[in-house]
Amino acid sequence: MSADWKQRPEGGGRFAIWLIRGIARHGGRSIARAFLYPITLYFLLVRGPERRASRTYLTRVLGRRAGLWSVARHIHTFAATILDRVFLLGGRFNGFDVRITGLPELHEVLDRRQGALLFGSHLGSFEVMRVLAQRRPDYKIRVVLDRAHNPAMTQLLDALNPEIAAGVIDAGQDGPSIAMAIKQATDEGALVALLVDRARPGEPALNAQFLGREAPFPTAPWLIASALKVPVVLAFGLYLDGHRYHLAFESFSDSIAVPRQQRAQAVLSLIQRYASRLEHHARAAPYNWFNFYDFWGNEDEGSTPFTAGAPRIVAIDHADADAAVQRRVAVRRGP
Template sequence: MTSSSSPRWSQLKERGGLLPLNLMLLFYRLGGRKLCQLILYVVIFWYWIFASSARQASQLYLQKLHRFAGEHSPFEKQPNWKNSFQHLLQFGLCILDKIEGWLGRISEQQLELHGHEQLRAQYQKGAVILVSHFGNIELLRALKSEHVQKINVLVYQKHAAKFNQFLKQLNSHADISLLPVDELGIETAIYLQEKLDQGEWIIIAADRIPVQSGRVQAIPFLGCDANWPQGAWILASLLKVPVLAIFSYQFDRALHVYVHQLAEQLSFPRQTRCEAMQNIMRRYVELLEQHCIRAPYQWFNFYNFWNK
Protein backbone atom coordinates (compact mmCIF):
# COMPACT_ATOMS: atom_id res chain seq x y z
CA MET A 1 0.00 0.00 0.00
CA THR A 2 1.26 3.44 -0.86
CA SER A 3 1.97 5.83 1.96
CA SER A 4 0.30 9.22 1.79
CA SER A 5 3.57 10.88 2.73
CA SER A 6 5.44 9.11 -0.06
CA PRO A 7 3.66 9.50 -3.42
CA ARG A 8 3.85 6.90 -6.16
CA TRP A 9 6.03 7.76 -9.13
CA SER A 10 2.93 8.47 -11.24
CA GLN A 11 1.79 11.12 -8.75
CA LEU A 12 5.00 13.10 -9.03
CA LYS A 13 4.62 16.05 -11.35
CA GLU A 14 6.78 16.07 -14.46
CA ARG A 15 8.91 19.20 -14.43
CA GLY A 16 8.65 20.92 -17.79
CA GLY A 17 7.59 17.95 -19.96
CA LEU A 18 9.76 17.86 -23.08
CA LEU A 19 11.10 21.39 -22.57
CA PRO A 20 14.29 20.23 -20.75
CA LEU A 21 15.08 17.79 -23.57
CA ASN A 22 14.57 20.44 -26.23
CA LEU A 23 16.76 22.89 -24.34
CA MET A 24 19.47 20.28 -23.86
CA LEU A 25 19.35 19.47 -27.57
CA LEU A 26 19.70 23.19 -28.39
CA PHE A 27 22.73 23.56 -26.11
CA TYR A 28 24.23 20.37 -27.54
CA ARG A 29 23.99 21.73 -31.08
CA LEU A 30 25.41 25.08 -29.99
CA GLY A 31 28.38 23.91 -27.94
CA GLY A 32 28.53 20.13 -27.90
CA ARG A 33 28.88 17.92 -24.86
CA LYS A 34 31.17 20.24 -22.87
CA LEU A 35 28.67 23.10 -22.89
CA CYS A 36 25.87 20.72 -21.90
CA GLN A 37 27.90 19.35 -19.00
CA LEU A 38 28.58 22.85 -17.70
CA ILE A 39 24.89 23.73 -17.84
CA LEU A 40 23.94 20.42 -16.23
CA TYR A 41 26.07 21.12 -13.17
CA VAL A 42 24.11 24.34 -12.57
CA VAL A 43 20.69 22.82 -13.29
CA ILE A 44 21.26 19.69 -11.19
CA PHE A 45 22.62 21.75 -8.29
CA TRP A 46 19.45 23.87 -8.34
CA TYR A 47 17.27 20.75 -8.56
CA TRP A 48 19.19 19.04 -5.76
CA ILE A 49 18.61 22.00 -3.44
CA PHE A 50 14.90 22.47 -4.08
CA ALA A 51 13.66 18.95 -4.92
CA SER A 52 13.83 17.63 -1.38
CA SER A 53 11.78 14.48 -2.09
CA ALA A 54 14.15 13.38 -4.87
CA ARG A 55 17.19 14.19 -2.72
CA GLN A 56 15.82 12.19 0.22
CA ALA A 57 14.83 9.26 -2.00
CA SER A 58 18.33 9.20 -3.48
CA GLN A 59 19.96 9.13 -0.07
CA LEU A 60 17.56 6.41 1.14
CA TYR A 61 18.43 4.19 -1.84
CA LEU A 62 22.18 4.72 -1.49
CA GLN A 63 22.11 3.97 2.23
CA LYS A 64 20.07 0.79 1.73
CA LEU A 65 22.51 -0.29 -0.97
CA HIS A 66 25.48 0.37 1.32
CA ARG A 67 24.02 -1.74 4.14
CA PHE A 68 22.92 -4.53 1.80
CA ALA A 69 26.29 -4.84 0.02
CA GLY A 70 28.28 -5.03 3.27
CA GLU A 71 31.96 -5.54 2.56
CA HIS A 72 31.22 -5.33 -1.17
CA SER A 73 29.72 -1.86 -0.86
CA PRO A 74 30.94 0.64 -3.46
CA PHE A 75 31.11 3.22 -0.65
CA GLU A 76 33.75 3.42 2.07
CA LYS A 77 31.28 4.94 4.53
CA GLN A 78 27.58 5.68 4.89
CA PRO A 79 26.43 7.70 1.84
CA ASN A 80 25.43 11.28 2.65
CA TRP A 81 24.13 14.41 0.92
CA LYS A 82 27.27 14.63 -1.24
CA ASN A 83 26.52 11.21 -2.68
CA SER A 84 22.93 12.18 -3.43
CA PHE A 85 24.19 15.17 -5.46
CA GLN A 86 26.50 12.87 -7.42
CA HIS A 87 23.55 10.53 -7.98
CA LEU A 88 21.36 13.28 -9.43
CA LEU A 89 24.27 14.57 -11.51
CA GLN A 90 24.69 11.14 -13.08
CA PHE A 91 21.01 11.23 -13.98
CA GLY A 92 21.55 14.51 -15.82
CA LEU A 93 24.57 13.14 -17.66
CA CYS A 94 22.56 10.07 -18.62
CA ILE A 95 20.04 12.36 -20.36
CA LEU A 96 22.94 13.75 -22.37
CA ASP A 97 24.01 10.21 -23.26
CA LYS A 98 20.45 9.51 -24.38
CA ILE A 99 20.52 12.45 -26.76
CA GLU A 100 23.79 11.23 -28.26
CA GLY A 101 22.25 7.77 -28.58
CA TRP A 102 19.16 9.14 -30.34
CA LEU A 103 21.40 11.13 -32.67
CA GLY A 104 23.34 7.96 -33.51
CA ARG A 105 26.60 9.37 -32.09
CA ILE A 106 27.41 6.22 -30.07
CA SER A 107 28.90 3.34 -32.05
CA GLU A 108 29.09 -0.34 -31.19
CA GLN A 109 32.88 -0.03 -30.96
CA GLN A 110 32.44 2.22 -27.91
CA LEU A 111 30.61 -0.49 -25.96
CA GLU A 112 31.84 -3.24 -23.68
CA LEU A 113 29.50 -6.13 -24.53
CA HIS A 114 28.58 -8.94 -22.16
CA GLY A 115 26.33 -11.75 -23.41
CA HIS A 116 25.86 -10.09 -26.80
CA GLU A 117 25.48 -13.45 -28.54
CA GLN A 118 22.12 -13.91 -26.78
CA LEU A 119 20.90 -10.61 -28.19
CA ARG A 120 22.37 -11.20 -31.65
CA ALA A 121 20.33 -14.41 -31.90
CA GLN A 122 17.16 -12.28 -31.69
CA TYR A 123 17.88 -9.87 -34.57
CA GLN A 124 14.84 -9.78 -36.87
CA LYS A 125 12.99 -12.02 -34.41
CA GLY A 126 10.38 -11.19 -31.82
CA ALA A 127 11.60 -10.81 -28.24
CA VAL A 128 10.54 -9.25 -24.96
CA ILE A 129 13.26 -7.21 -23.29
CA LEU A 130 12.84 -6.36 -19.62
CA VAL A 131 14.56 -3.25 -18.34
CA SER A 132 14.41 -0.98 -15.32
CA HIS A 133 15.00 2.71 -14.70
CA PHE A 134 18.68 1.92 -14.46
CA GLY A 135 21.35 3.16 -16.82
CA ASN A 136 20.71 4.05 -20.44
CA ILE A 137 18.70 1.65 -22.59
CA GLU A 138 19.30 3.92 -25.62
CA LEU A 139 22.69 2.21 -25.94
CA LEU A 140 20.78 -0.53 -27.75
CA ARG A 141 20.76 1.76 -30.78
CA ALA A 142 24.53 1.42 -31.03
CA LEU A 143 24.35 -2.35 -30.57
CA LYS A 144 22.12 -2.81 -33.57
CA SER A 145 23.46 -0.01 -35.74
CA GLU A 146 24.15 -2.48 -38.54
CA HIS A 147 20.78 -4.20 -38.22
CA VAL A 148 17.30 -2.98 -39.09
CA GLN A 149 15.42 -3.76 -35.90
CA LYS A 150 12.22 -2.06 -34.81
CA ILE A 151 11.88 -1.44 -31.08
CA ASN A 152 8.65 -0.71 -29.23
CA VAL A 153 8.89 0.69 -25.72
CA LEU A 154 5.84 0.43 -23.46
CA VAL A 155 5.42 3.56 -21.34
CA TYR A 156 2.87 4.87 -18.85
CA GLN A 157 3.22 8.48 -20.00
CA LYS A 158 0.58 10.70 -21.58
CA HIS A 159 3.09 12.59 -23.70
CA ALA A 160 4.36 9.52 -25.58
CA ALA A 161 3.07 10.83 -28.93
CA LYS A 162 4.92 14.12 -28.47
CA PHE A 163 8.05 12.23 -27.47
CA ASN A 164 7.84 10.09 -30.61
CA GLN A 165 7.68 13.31 -32.62
CA PHE A 166 10.70 14.62 -30.71
CA LEU A 167 12.67 11.47 -31.61
CA LYS A 168 11.79 11.89 -35.29
CA GLN A 169 13.09 15.45 -35.17
CA LEU A 170 16.35 14.17 -33.73
CA ASN A 171 16.71 11.35 -36.20
CA SER A 172 14.34 10.82 -39.11
CA HIS A 173 15.46 7.18 -39.22
CA ALA A 174 14.61 6.56 -35.58
CA ASP A 175 13.37 3.00 -35.22
CA ILE A 176 12.15 3.30 -31.63
CA SER A 177 8.47 3.83 -30.97
CA LEU A 178 6.92 4.63 -27.59
CA LEU A 179 3.59 2.89 -27.00
CA PRO A 180 1.46 4.50 -24.27
CA VAL A 181 -0.52 2.04 -22.13
CA ASP A 182 -2.60 2.48 -19.00
CA GLU A 183 -2.14 -1.10 -17.87
CA LEU A 184 -0.95 -4.41 -19.25
CA GLY A 185 -3.85 -6.66 -20.22
CA ILE A 186 -5.19 -9.03 -22.89
CA GLU A 187 -5.88 -6.20 -25.36
CA THR A 188 -2.31 -4.99 -25.02
CA ALA A 189 -1.01 -8.55 -25.50
CA ILE A 190 -2.96 -9.00 -28.75
CA TYR A 191 -1.61 -5.74 -30.14
CA LEU A 192 1.96 -6.56 -29.15
CA GLN A 193 1.72 -10.06 -30.59
CA GLU A 194 1.28 -8.46 -34.01
CA LYS A 195 4.50 -6.50 -33.44
CA LEU A 196 6.37 -9.64 -32.39
CA ASP A 197 5.08 -11.57 -35.41
CA GLN A 198 6.76 -8.91 -37.54
CA GLY A 199 10.08 -9.59 -35.80
CA GLU A 200 10.02 -6.49 -33.61
CA TRP A 201 11.21 -6.16 -30.01
CA ILE A 202 9.05 -5.14 -27.06
CA ILE A 203 10.76 -3.33 -24.19
CA ILE A 204 8.95 -3.24 -20.84
CA ALA A 205 10.08 -1.65 -17.58
CA ALA A 206 9.84 -4.24 -14.81
CA ASP A 207 10.11 -1.73 -11.96
CA ARG A 208 7.12 0.60 -12.47
CA ILE A 209 3.54 -0.15 -11.46
CA PRO A 210 0.97 1.00 -14.06
CA VAL A 211 -0.70 4.36 -13.45
CA GLN A 212 -3.96 2.55 -12.86
CA SER A 213 -3.59 0.17 -9.95
CA GLY A 214 -1.96 -3.09 -11.02
CA ARG A 215 -1.10 -6.40 -9.41
CA VAL A 216 2.15 -6.40 -7.47
CA GLN A 217 4.45 -8.88 -5.79
CA ALA A 218 6.44 -8.05 -2.67
CA ILE A 219 10.06 -9.07 -3.26
CA PRO A 220 13.10 -7.99 -1.23
CA PHE A 221 15.27 -5.38 -2.92
CA LEU A 222 18.47 -4.30 -1.19
CA GLY A 223 17.32 -6.04 1.98
CA CYS A 224 13.79 -4.60 2.27
CA ASP A 225 10.50 -5.62 0.70
CA ALA A 226 9.38 -3.57 -2.29
CA ASN A 227 6.35 -3.91 -4.55
CA TRP A 228 7.17 -5.08 -8.06
CA PRO A 229 4.59 -5.13 -10.87
CA GLN A 230 3.45 -8.52 -12.14
CA GLY A 231 2.11 -7.10 -15.40
CA ALA A 232 5.35 -7.29 -17.39
CA TRP A 233 5.80 -10.95 -16.45
CA ILE A 234 2.21 -11.94 -17.16
CA LEU A 235 2.43 -10.21 -20.53
CA ALA A 236 5.72 -11.92 -21.37
CA SER A 237 4.21 -15.32 -20.53
CA LEU A 238 1.27 -14.64 -22.87
CA LEU A 239 3.49 -13.63 -25.79
CA LYS A 240 5.53 -16.87 -25.87
CA VAL A 241 8.81 -15.41 -27.13
CA PRO A 242 12.33 -15.30 -25.65
CA VAL A 243 12.61 -13.03 -22.60
CA LEU A 244 15.83 -11.08 -22.04
CA ALA A 245 16.95 -8.71 -19.32
CA ILE A 246 19.28 -5.93 -20.44
CA PHE A 247 21.30 -3.51 -18.31
CA SER A 248 23.24 -0.82 -20.16
CA TYR A 249 25.16 1.86 -18.31
CA GLN A 250 28.41 3.72 -17.81
CA PHE A 251 30.95 2.19 -15.45
CA ASP A 252 34.67 2.94 -15.05
CA ARG A 253 34.46 5.50 -17.88
CA ALA A 254 33.24 2.84 -20.30
CA LEU A 255 29.80 2.01 -21.68
CA HIS A 256 28.70 -1.50 -20.77
CA VAL A 257 25.79 -3.59 -22.05
CA TYR A 258 24.89 -6.76 -20.14
CA VAL A 259 22.41 -9.21 -21.70
CA HIS A 260 20.85 -11.96 -19.58
CA GLN A 261 18.48 -14.51 -21.08
CA LEU A 262 15.79 -15.23 -18.49
CA ALA A 263 13.79 -17.76 -20.49
CA GLU A 264 13.26 -19.12 -23.99
CA GLN A 265 9.58 -18.78 -23.13
CA LEU A 266 7.88 -17.99 -19.85
CA SER A 267 5.26 -20.42 -18.63
CA PHE A 268 3.32 -20.16 -15.38
CA PRO A 269 1.33 -23.39 -14.77
CA ARG A 270 -1.97 -22.73 -13.05
CA GLN A 271 -1.14 -24.93 -10.05
CA THR A 272 2.19 -23.19 -9.34
CA ARG A 273 1.56 -19.83 -11.02
CA CYS A 274 2.35 -17.56 -8.06
CA GLU A 275 5.48 -19.48 -7.08
CA ALA A 276 6.80 -19.66 -10.66
CA MET A 277 6.24 -15.96 -11.23
CA GLN A 278 7.82 -15.05 -7.91
CA ASN A 279 10.91 -17.13 -8.73
CA ILE A 280 11.58 -15.45 -12.09
CA MET A 281 10.86 -12.01 -10.64
CA ARG A 282 13.26 -12.66 -7.78
CA ARG A 283 15.92 -13.71 -10.26
CA TYR A 284 15.49 -10.42 -12.12
CA VAL A 285 15.65 -8.38 -8.91
CA GLU A 286 18.84 -10.19 -7.87
CA LEU A 287 20.41 -9.28 -11.22
CA LEU A 288 19.37 -5.66 -10.69
CA GLU A 289 20.95 -5.68 -7.22
CA GLN A 290 24.25 -6.89 -8.68
CA HIS A 291 24.31 -4.09 -11.21
CA CYS A 292 23.32 -1.51 -8.58
CA ILE A 293 26.30 -2.55 -6.46
CA ARG A 294 28.59 -2.30 -9.50
CA ALA A 295 27.26 1.11 -10.57
CA PRO A 296 25.23 2.62 -7.69
CA TYR A 297 24.60 6.00 -9.30
CA GLN A 298 22.81 4.47 -12.32
CA TRP A 299 19.53 3.74 -10.50
CA PHE A 300 17.09 6.48 -11.50
CA ASN A 301 13.94 5.98 -9.42
CA PHE A 302 13.88 9.20 -7.39
CA TYR A 303 11.02 8.37 -5.06
CA ASN A 304 10.66 6.08 -2.06
CA PHE A 305 10.70 2.78 -3.87
CA TRP A 306 9.94 0.86 -0.69
CA ASN A 307 7.25 3.16 0.68
CA LYS A 308 8.42 2.35 4.20
Protein backbone atom coordinates in the same frame (compact mmCIF):
# COMPACT_ATOMS: atom_id res chain seq x y z
CA MET B 1 3.78 2.33 -2.35
CA SER B 2 3.66 5.39 -0.14
CA ALA B 3 4.26 7.87 -2.95
CA ASP B 4 2.58 7.85 -6.36
CA TRP B 5 5.53 8.28 -8.76
CA LYS B 6 3.19 9.16 -11.63
CA GLN B 7 2.17 12.33 -9.78
CA ARG B 8 5.73 13.65 -9.61
CA PRO B 9 6.48 16.37 -12.21
CA GLU B 10 8.67 15.37 -15.13
CA GLY B 11 12.30 16.04 -14.30
CA GLY B 12 13.30 19.52 -15.47
CA GLY B 13 10.22 20.11 -17.62
CA ARG B 14 9.99 20.85 -21.32
CA PHE B 15 12.02 24.05 -21.21
CA ALA B 16 15.05 22.48 -19.49
CA ILE B 17 15.02 19.41 -21.74
CA TRP B 18 14.78 21.44 -24.94
CA LEU B 19 17.37 23.92 -23.68
CA ILE B 20 19.92 21.16 -23.10
CA ARG B 21 18.99 19.70 -26.48
CA GLY B 22 19.75 22.99 -28.19
CA ILE B 23 23.05 23.41 -26.35
CA ALA B 24 24.05 19.82 -27.10
CA ARG B 25 23.24 20.03 -30.79
CA HIS B 26 24.89 23.38 -31.44
CA GLY B 27 27.67 23.43 -28.84
CA GLY B 28 28.58 19.77 -28.64
CA ARG B 29 28.61 17.28 -25.82
CA SER B 30 31.60 18.74 -23.96
CA ILE B 31 30.03 22.17 -23.66
CA ALA B 32 26.64 20.74 -22.77
CA ARG B 33 28.13 18.65 -19.96
CA ALA B 34 29.22 21.86 -18.21
CA PHE B 35 25.54 22.70 -17.75
CA LEU B 36 24.98 19.46 -15.81
CA TYR B 37 26.38 21.06 -12.65
CA PRO B 38 23.75 23.83 -12.30
CA ILE B 39 21.08 21.28 -13.25
CA THR B 40 22.33 18.99 -10.48
CA LEU B 41 22.33 21.89 -8.02
CA TYR B 42 18.75 22.76 -8.99
CA PHE B 43 17.46 19.27 -8.29
CA LEU B 44 19.50 19.05 -5.10
CA LEU B 45 18.04 22.26 -3.68
CA VAL B 46 14.50 22.32 -5.11
CA ARG B 47 13.28 18.73 -5.50
CA GLY B 48 13.04 17.55 -1.89
CA PRO B 49 11.16 14.25 -2.45
CA GLU B 50 13.66 13.15 -5.09
CA ARG B 51 16.57 14.14 -2.85
CA ARG B 52 15.19 12.12 0.08
CA ALA B 53 14.44 9.12 -2.17
CA SER B 54 18.01 9.24 -3.48
CA ARG B 55 19.44 9.28 0.03
CA THR B 56 17.25 6.34 1.10
CA TYR B 57 18.28 4.24 -1.89
CA LEU B 58 21.97 5.11 -1.66
CA THR B 59 22.03 4.27 2.05
CA ARG B 60 20.68 0.81 1.17
CA VAL B 61 22.91 0.06 -1.79
CA LEU B 62 26.12 1.53 -0.35
CA GLY B 63 25.64 0.04 3.11
CA ARG B 64 26.34 3.36 4.84
CA ARG B 65 24.64 6.66 5.52
CA ALA B 66 24.60 8.55 2.21
CA GLY B 67 25.74 12.15 2.42
CA LEU B 68 24.79 15.15 0.30
CA TRP B 69 27.79 14.64 -1.97
CA SER B 70 26.62 11.11 -2.81
CA VAL B 71 23.13 12.41 -3.58
CA ALA B 72 24.62 15.10 -5.84
CA ARG B 73 26.66 12.47 -7.68
CA HIS B 74 23.50 10.38 -8.09
CA ILE B 75 21.57 13.30 -9.63
CA HIS B 76 24.51 14.25 -11.84
CA THR B 77 24.68 10.71 -13.22
CA PHE B 78 20.98 10.88 -14.07
CA ALA B 79 21.43 14.26 -15.78
CA ALA B 80 24.38 12.91 -17.79
CA THR B 81 22.30 10.05 -19.20
CA ILE B 82 19.47 12.46 -20.08
CA LEU B 83 21.95 14.59 -22.01
CA ASP B 84 23.31 11.55 -23.84
CA ARG B 85 19.81 10.73 -25.05
CA VAL B 86 20.10 13.65 -27.46
CA PHE B 87 23.06 11.97 -29.15
CA LEU B 88 22.04 8.33 -28.86
CA LEU B 89 18.49 8.83 -30.14
CA GLY B 90 19.85 10.97 -32.93
CA GLY B 91 22.21 8.19 -34.02
CA ARG B 92 25.33 10.15 -33.06
CA PHE B 93 27.37 7.34 -31.52
CA ASN B 94 30.81 8.81 -32.20
CA GLY B 95 32.65 9.67 -29.02
CA PHE B 96 30.96 6.98 -26.92
CA ASP B 97 32.84 3.95 -25.65
CA VAL B 98 30.23 1.21 -25.18
CA ARG B 99 31.38 -2.16 -23.88
CA ILE B 100 28.86 -4.90 -24.67
CA THR B 101 28.56 -8.28 -22.96
CA GLY B 102 26.10 -11.06 -23.78
CA LEU B 103 25.72 -9.99 -27.41
CA PRO B 104 26.24 -13.48 -28.94
CA GLU B 105 23.40 -14.83 -26.80
CA LEU B 106 21.13 -11.99 -27.94
CA HIS B 107 22.05 -12.60 -31.57
CA GLU B 108 21.23 -16.27 -31.14
CA VAL B 109 17.76 -15.40 -29.84
CA LEU B 110 16.97 -12.83 -32.53
CA ASP B 111 18.34 -14.87 -35.39
CA ARG B 112 15.47 -17.29 -34.86
CA ARG B 113 13.18 -14.55 -36.27
CA GLN B 114 10.50 -15.32 -33.70
CA GLY B 115 10.63 -12.05 -31.80
CA ALA B 116 11.64 -11.55 -28.19
CA LEU B 117 10.99 -9.45 -25.10
CA LEU B 118 13.80 -7.25 -23.80
CA PHE B 119 13.22 -6.49 -20.11
CA GLY B 120 14.99 -3.38 -18.90
CA SER B 121 14.72 -1.10 -15.88
CA HIS B 122 15.24 2.43 -14.62
CA LEU B 123 18.80 1.42 -13.84
CA GLY B 124 21.14 3.20 -16.24
CA SER B 125 20.33 4.26 -19.79
CA PHE B 126 17.81 2.40 -21.91
CA GLU B 127 18.71 4.57 -24.92
CA VAL B 128 22.28 3.24 -25.10
CA MET B 129 20.75 0.08 -26.55
CA ARG B 130 20.43 2.06 -29.76
CA VAL B 131 23.99 0.92 -30.52
CA LEU B 132 22.35 -2.35 -31.56
CA ALA B 133 20.93 -0.56 -34.58
CA GLN B 134 24.49 0.29 -35.55
CA ARG B 135 25.77 -3.26 -35.04
CA ARG B 136 22.77 -5.04 -36.57
CA PRO B 137 20.56 -2.64 -38.58
CA ASP B 138 18.36 -5.57 -39.61
CA TYR B 139 16.92 -5.79 -36.09
CA LYS B 140 13.54 -4.21 -35.57
CA ILE B 141 13.24 -2.72 -32.08
CA ARG B 142 9.92 -1.56 -30.62
CA VAL B 143 9.80 0.32 -27.31
CA VAL B 144 6.93 0.34 -24.80
CA LEU B 145 6.65 3.91 -23.44
CA ASP B 146 4.02 5.82 -21.47
CA ARG B 147 3.60 8.84 -23.72
CA ALA B 148 1.26 10.71 -21.38
CA HIS B 149 3.60 10.51 -18.37
CA ASN B 150 6.67 11.65 -20.32
CA PRO B 151 5.39 14.34 -22.71
CA ALA B 152 8.67 16.25 -22.98
CA MET B 153 10.66 13.08 -23.61
CA THR B 154 8.05 11.94 -26.13
CA GLN B 155 8.34 15.23 -28.02
CA LEU B 156 12.12 14.98 -27.89
CA LEU B 157 11.96 11.47 -29.36
CA ASP B 158 9.59 12.68 -32.10
CA ALA B 159 12.04 15.43 -33.03
CA LEU B 160 15.25 13.40 -32.86
CA ASN B 161 14.15 10.10 -34.38
CA PRO B 162 10.65 10.01 -35.92
CA GLU B 163 11.21 6.40 -37.05
CA ILE B 164 11.67 5.18 -33.48
CA ALA B 165 8.83 7.39 -32.26
CA ALA B 166 6.46 5.90 -34.84
CA GLY B 167 7.21 2.40 -33.52
CA VAL B 168 6.53 3.20 -29.87
CA ILE B 169 3.90 1.04 -28.16
CA ASP B 170 1.98 3.36 -25.84
CA ALA B 171 1.99 1.98 -22.28
CA GLY B 172 -0.88 4.29 -21.42
CA GLN B 173 -3.33 1.93 -23.14
CA ASP B 174 -5.35 -0.66 -21.26
CA GLY B 175 -3.57 -3.94 -20.48
CA PRO B 176 -5.15 -6.12 -23.20
CA SER B 177 -4.39 -3.52 -25.87
CA ILE B 178 -0.73 -3.37 -24.80
CA ALA B 179 -0.54 -7.18 -24.82
CA MET B 180 -2.00 -7.32 -28.32
CA ALA B 181 0.40 -4.68 -29.63
CA ILE B 182 3.36 -6.55 -28.14
CA LYS B 183 2.15 -9.82 -29.66
CA GLN B 184 1.80 -8.26 -33.09
CA ALA B 185 5.34 -6.86 -32.84
CA THR B 186 6.89 -10.17 -31.76
CA ASP B 187 4.96 -12.00 -34.50
CA GLU B 188 6.79 -9.71 -36.92
CA GLY B 189 10.11 -10.76 -35.40
CA ALA B 190 10.68 -7.54 -33.46
CA LEU B 191 12.59 -7.08 -30.22
CA VAL B 192 10.10 -5.43 -27.84
CA ALA B 193 11.80 -3.43 -25.09
CA LEU B 194 10.00 -2.48 -21.89
CA LEU B 195 10.86 -1.46 -18.33
CA VAL B 196 9.69 -3.96 -15.72
CA ASP B 197 10.94 -2.60 -12.39
CA ARG B 198 8.20 -0.06 -11.67
CA ALA B 199 4.58 -0.91 -10.82
CA ARG B 200 2.02 1.62 -12.01
CA PRO B 201 -0.55 2.77 -9.43
CA GLY B 202 -3.30 0.15 -9.16
CA GLU B 203 -1.40 -2.33 -11.32
CA PRO B 204 -1.08 -5.95 -10.14
CA ALA B 205 2.20 -6.39 -8.27
CA LEU B 206 4.06 -8.88 -6.14
CA ASN B 207 6.67 -8.18 -3.48
CA ALA B 208 10.21 -9.44 -3.97
CA GLN B 209 13.37 -8.98 -1.94
CA PHE B 210 15.44 -6.12 -3.28
CA LEU B 211 18.35 -4.52 -1.42
CA GLY B 212 17.36 -6.02 1.90
CA ARG B 213 13.64 -5.31 1.89
CA GLU B 214 10.54 -6.28 -0.03
CA ALA B 215 9.50 -4.00 -2.89
CA PRO B 216 6.62 -4.22 -5.39
CA PHE B 217 7.30 -5.35 -8.95
CA PRO B 218 4.66 -5.53 -11.71
CA THR B 219 3.33 -8.92 -12.73
CA ALA B 220 1.91 -7.99 -16.14
CA PRO B 221 5.20 -8.32 -18.11
CA TRP B 222 5.67 -11.87 -16.86
CA LEU B 223 2.08 -12.87 -17.62
CA ILE B 224 2.43 -11.44 -21.14
CA ALA B 225 5.69 -13.34 -21.62
CA SER B 226 3.99 -16.51 -20.44
CA ALA B 227 1.07 -16.02 -22.82
CA LEU B 228 3.22 -15.21 -25.86
CA LYS B 229 5.84 -17.95 -25.30
CA VAL B 230 8.70 -15.87 -26.68
CA PRO B 231 12.26 -15.60 -25.32
CA VAL B 232 12.98 -13.08 -22.58
CA VAL B 233 16.32 -11.26 -22.41
CA LEU B 234 17.39 -8.88 -19.62
CA ALA B 235 19.22 -5.68 -20.53
CA PHE B 236 21.20 -3.23 -18.40
CA GLY B 237 22.74 -0.11 -19.98
CA LEU B 238 25.03 1.15 -17.23
CA TYR B 239 26.66 4.58 -17.35
CA LEU B 240 30.23 4.34 -16.07
CA ASP B 241 31.67 7.85 -16.41
CA GLY B 242 32.40 10.46 -19.03
CA HIS B 243 31.73 8.77 -22.36
CA ARG B 244 31.79 5.13 -21.18
CA TYR B 245 28.85 2.72 -20.93
CA HIS B 246 28.50 -0.98 -20.22
CA LEU B 247 25.65 -2.65 -22.09
CA ALA B 248 24.92 -6.07 -20.57
CA PHE B 249 22.50 -8.61 -22.05
CA GLU B 250 21.48 -11.72 -20.12
CA SER B 251 19.35 -14.55 -21.48
CA PHE B 252 16.56 -15.09 -18.95
CA SER B 253 14.34 -17.76 -20.54
CA ASP B 254 13.60 -19.25 -23.95
CA SER B 255 9.94 -19.60 -23.03
CA ILE B 256 8.29 -18.67 -19.74
CA ALA B 257 5.65 -21.01 -18.37
CA VAL B 258 3.32 -20.06 -15.52
CA PRO B 259 1.23 -23.04 -14.29
CA ARG B 260 -2.31 -21.98 -13.51
CA GLN B 261 -2.40 -23.98 -10.27
CA GLN B 262 0.69 -22.26 -8.81
CA ARG B 263 0.33 -18.92 -10.58
CA ALA B 264 1.33 -16.57 -7.75
CA GLN B 265 4.29 -18.70 -6.68
CA ALA B 266 5.55 -19.12 -10.25
CA VAL B 267 5.30 -15.41 -11.06
CA LEU B 268 6.92 -14.49 -7.75
CA SER B 269 9.81 -16.84 -8.52
CA LEU B 270 10.34 -15.13 -11.88
CA ILE B 271 10.18 -11.67 -10.33
CA GLN B 272 12.61 -12.66 -7.59
CA ARG B 273 15.09 -13.95 -10.17
CA TYR B 274 14.82 -10.66 -11.99
CA ALA B 275 15.09 -8.60 -8.78
CA SER B 276 18.26 -10.49 -7.86
CA ARG B 277 19.87 -9.60 -11.19
CA LEU B 278 18.70 -6.01 -10.85
CA GLU B 279 20.25 -5.86 -7.38
CA HIS B 280 23.51 -7.32 -8.71
CA HIS B 281 23.86 -4.56 -11.30
CA ALA B 282 22.63 -1.86 -8.90
CA ARG B 283 25.41 -2.76 -6.49
CA ALA B 284 27.94 -2.79 -9.35
CA ALA B 285 26.82 0.69 -10.56
CA PRO B 286 25.00 2.21 -7.57
CA TYR B 287 24.60 5.74 -8.97
CA ASN B 288 22.66 4.44 -11.98
CA TRP B 289 19.37 3.94 -10.10
CA PHE B 290 16.87 6.45 -11.52
CA ASN B 291 13.72 5.63 -9.57
CA PHE B 292 13.62 8.91 -7.65
CA TYR B 293 10.67 8.07 -5.41
CA ASP B 294 10.04 5.97 -2.32
CA PHE B 295 10.50 2.60 -4.00
CA TRP B 296 9.96 0.47 -0.89
CA GLY B 297 7.41 2.51 1.06
CA ASN B 298 8.17 4.34 4.31
CA GLU B 299 6.49 3.07 7.47
CA ASP B 300 7.50 6.23 9.31
CA GLU B 301 5.33 8.34 7.01
CA GLY B 302 2.24 6.30 7.67
CA SER B 303 2.30 4.06 4.63
CA THR B 304 1.47 0.39 4.84
CA PRO B 305 4.68 -1.64 4.99
CA PHE B 306 5.17 -4.69 2.81
CA THR B 307 5.28 -7.71 5.05
CA ALA B 308 7.11 -10.97 4.63
CA GLY B 309 5.32 -14.23 4.11
CA ALA B 310 2.89 -15.26 1.39
CA PRO B 311 2.98 -13.20 -1.80
CA ARG B 312 0.38 -10.44 -1.97
CA ILE B 313 -1.49 -9.90 -5.24
CA VAL B 314 -2.80 -6.38 -5.78
CA ALA B 315 -5.76 -4.93 -7.70
CA ILE B 316 -6.90 -7.77 -9.99
CA ASP B 317 -6.94 -11.52 -10.15
CA HIS B 318 -4.05 -12.92 -12.18
CA ALA B 319 -6.06 -15.83 -13.54
CA ASP B 320 -8.57 -13.43 -15.07
CA ALA B 321 -5.80 -11.28 -16.50
CA ASP B 322 -3.96 -14.20 -18.05
CA ALA B 323 -7.16 -15.71 -19.41
CA ALA B 324 -7.99 -12.40 -21.08
CA VAL B 325 -4.59 -12.29 -22.74
CA GLN B 326 -4.89 -15.89 -23.86
CA ARG B 327 -8.37 -15.26 -25.33
CA ARG B 328 -7.16 -12.25 -27.29
CA VAL B 329 -4.11 -14.11 -28.51
CA ALA B 330 -6.34 -16.95 -29.69
CA VAL B 331 -8.59 -14.49 -31.53
CA ARG B 332 -5.57 -12.91 -33.16
CA ARG B 333 -4.32 -16.29 -34.40
CA GLY B 334 -7.72 -17.20 -35.80
CA PRO B 335 -9.94 -20.25 -35.16
